Amino acid sequence: MQLDFETTTFDKEYIVLNDTREGIVRGGRDLFDRLPQAFEGVEQIGVIGWGPQASAQAQNLRDSLAGSSVKVVVGLREGSSSREAARKAGFSEEQGTLGELFAVIAASDLVLLLISDAAQAALYQSIFQALRPGTTLGLSHGFLLGHLEQKGERFPETVDVIAVCPKGMGASVRALYLQGSDTNGAGINASFAVEQDVTGRATERALGWSVGLGAPYTFQTTLRSEYLSDLTGERSILLGGVHGIVESLYRRLRAQGLDETSAYRRSVDCVTGPISRTVSADGLIGLYRKLDAAQKEEFAQAYAAAYPVGLELTHEIYDEVSSGNEIRSVILAGQRLDRFPMSKIDQAEMWQAGEVARRDRDDDALPLDPFTAGTFCGVMMGQIDTLVEKGHPYSEIANESVIEATDSLNPYMHARGIAYMVDNCSTTARLGARKWAPRFDYLLTQAAYPAIDQKSTDLDSGLIKAFENHPIHEVLRICAEMRPSVNISVQ
Structure with missing residues (x-):
């Protein structure tokens, strides 16, 4: 599988693995000041869900973007039992950083869909309808692509579709980010994929997402390849x-x-x-x-x-x-x-x-x-x-x-x-x-x-x-x- 990408925000390096050259991006806390550039055109990132990955990613991105104009908002279903846990982690309705799932989707420029696979399969049509044209849909797993293929359906053609997939459980994503608060480059490595690029900003947003999570290194893949290897x-x-x-x-x-x-x-x-x-x-x-x-x-x-x-x-x-x-x-x-x-x-x-x-x-x-x-x-x-x-x-x-x-x-x-x-x-x-x-x-x-x-x-x-x-x-x-x-x- 031959892959390549271009970025103007981050520095791309190459590694050679078994005679195949792969492009990578090295992360680090010293790159957090580049995140606003990577997220150009993004005023709000909506993190949908509060499972292990969603809670870790919401907190990491919030912390990495502190001081910038990009707001991280958590979206949950009405009556969700996770609402109190999100509040304890510092997200709140009063500050506009915690809201109802579909309202957050509709208001966000980058939507990170991190609810369970079963919930994605059940709700994807309503989620797609809530996405505004020109926004970006982010996934951390390719399960939804596989489900759409089974149904003979596609992602909406009016939005970017990207993925950032940490190579570890949510608890590791958060724990290593916190452990590395005094150690530049500490975190969980991630792969990224661009399935659709409508805005021309999909790669930059994916790389910004990965760096913002604290990934020391980000590798390229495809969404299909990711879900085949992951499952x-x-x-x-x-x-x-x-x-x-x-x-x-x-x-x-x-x-x-x-x-x-x-x-x-x-x-x-x-x-x-x-x-x-x-x-x-x-x-x-x-x-x-x-x-x-x-x-x-x-x-x-x-x-x-x-x-x-x-x-x-x-x-x-x-x-x-x-x-x-x-x-x-x-x-x-x-x-x-x-x-x-x-x-x-x-x-x-x-x-x-x-x-x-x-x-x-x-x-x-x-x-x-x-x-x-x-x-x-x-x-x-x-x-x-x-x-x-x-x-x-x-x-x-x-x-x-x-x-x-x-x-x-x-x-x-x-x-x-x-x-x-x-x-x-x-x-x-x-x-x-x-x-x-x-x-x-x-x-x-x-x-x-x-x-x-x-x-x-x-x-x-x-x-x-x-x-x-x-x-x-x-x-x-x-x-x-x-x-x-x-x-x-x-x-």
């Missing part, structure tokens, strides 16, 4: 995959005679702790090189068994997303939720063991289990190779497959548990994790681990050599230079 990633290694991996590993370790806490340490804690920290700092190849000869052999066996599972299931997930089946299933599930609400997933033995294990955990003493590492990295590489095969830019592949996991999601999982993470993300992600985690669990348990235990000749010994020579390692090395300058802190 696939959250159903694979980011949520559904990691959920299924640790479930299968925990049961395997318990069957081998480990007690509950030890099994939890070597499965869940290992993935969200030492594995994620090592990959974040040194990449996948750095994790592998950290192991001794015997550990590398154990890693290689687990990797050779898990990689085909990750590759097969991520291909299936991608096909379900690109065909529209996954989007339709989310819409249908949303229609059932009033009658069949999602239950929490923290009642099984492993999740209960985690509650105990986290009470006295010593992070410095956590084991880096080579079998767990090989299994996790095998599934992750299966996702990477799927997105490579489908033609996604390497910056997007690295972010959606590795960086978002190790630098944003996994730290929260480590602090509060994977079950907590799954139960406190978007409805779309929760549904996807519940649907696909059992598939990863099943194939690892029924196919991958028996192949190792039975010393099957079907295990491809060449996979580890392909892993060692994979171009993703150089991509991650370059991307590591663009990671946030402070680590996420989970209180």
